[in-house]
Amino acid sequence: MMGMLLAAGFAAKIKNTLFNFSLLALLFFMGVSLGKDRDILSKIADFGIISGIMSVSVVIFSIIGVLIITKLFKKAER
Amino acid sequence: MIVIMMIAILAGASAAYLGYLPEYILNLSGSLTDWSLILLLFLIGFDIGNNKQSMKTLMSADRFTVLVPVGTILGTLFGGYVVSFITVLAPKDALAIASGFGWYSFSAVMIAQVKGSDLGAIAFLSNVFRETITLLCVPFVVKYFGPYAAVAPGGATTMDVTLPVIEKYAGKRAAIVGFVHGVILSALAPVFVPLFL
Numbered sequence: 001m002m003g004m005l006l007a008a009g010f011a012a013k014i015k016n017t018l019f020n021f022s023l024l025a026l027l028f029f030m031g032v033s034l035g036k037d038r039d040i041l042s043k044i045a046d047f048g049i050i051s052g053i054m055s056v057s058v059v060i061f062s063i064i065g066v067l068i069i070t071k072l073f074k075k076a077e078r
Numbered sequence: 079m080i081v082i083m084m085i086a087i088l089a090g091a092s093a094a095y096l097g098y099l100p101e102y103i104l105n106l107s108g109s110l111t112d113w114s115l116i117l118l119l120f121l122i123g124f125d126i127g128n129n130k131q132s133m134k135t136l137m138s139a140d141r142f143t144v145l146v147p148v149g150t151i152l153g154t155l156f157g158g159y160v161v162s163f164i165t166v167l168a169p170k171d172a173l174a175i176a177s178g179f180g181w182y183s184f185s186a187v188m189i190a191q192v193k194g195s196d197l198g199a200i201a202f203l204s205n206v207f208r209e210t211i212t213l214l215c216v217p218f219v220v221k222y223f224g225p226y227a228a229v230a231p232g233g234a235t236t237m238d239v240t241l242p243v244i245e246k247y248a249g250k251r252a253a254i255v256g257f258v259h260g261v262i263l264s265a266l267a268p269v270f271v272p273l274f275l
Binding site: 022023024025026028029030031033036037040043047048049050051052053054055056057058059060061062063064065066067068069070073 | 082083086087088089090091092093094095096099103104107110111114115117118121124141142145146148149150151152153154156157158160161164165166167172175176183186187190194195196198199200202203204205206207208211212215219223224226227229230231233
């Protein structure tokens with residue numbers, strides 16, 4: 001709501017600075033939480049493998065999802 | 079920006095692991111994270127409300143601008159669910175990670191806050207990988223599956239980072255669909271991620 005009411009320019013500059021600050025603070029403290037874990041080094045490879053599988057899976061199935069839905073819509077149009 | 083974000087995570091992890099941070103910062107990290115997250119969510123709402131051009135494009139777009147995001151959401155969630163059978167992730171956790179739709183900064187911090195930093199790190203990496211895979215695979219997807227299918231892998235990033243690649247290889251029409259697709263998914267990620275946490 002505030003975004004709709006306030007004008008661009010100065011507000012946008014403050015917003016961008018605050019956004020970047022809060023984002024970097026959050027990521028830093030996420031890193032702190034990771035670093036507090038003494039087993040972190042042994043977990044890193046697992047994180048990478050799971051993340052790789054997740055990203056490949058969502059990319060493949062999102063393409064399939066769009067192909068199916070656009071084909072269904074084209075068939076229904078005919 | 080992504081390099082700075084990675085440096086922020088690595089700096090935090092290294093400092094805590096090597097014991098460079100004083101005890102009071104480690105104790106305060108929970109409440110500092112809470113306040114940063116509240117500020118971030120407020121600014122995300124601000125940004126969505128402030129983006130009048132996106133709203134105009136959204137209203138004037140054709141049927142594919144609605145169909146493609148629906149296909150992407152369904153496919154992404156199904157893809158996330160499939161991963162829970164292959165890996166150690168619980169179905170709800172896998173769905174929460176998938177519903178970041180490539181928005182690594184937001185989904186990672188949100189998931190880390192509720193489910194812990196391990197899952198947050200997986201969310202961050204998988205969404206970064208999704209963006210990278212998109213940048214690499216768009217030309218092939220356009221060639222074999224058509225321009226609209228090339229919009230899907232990018233998720234929420236099709237309104238910014240991956241938009242130039244989509245425009246170059248899939249054309250202007252797909253770029254308009256891609257932009258609206260990114261706006262819709264960026265607006266829905268803050269709704270979907272908490273839904274599965």
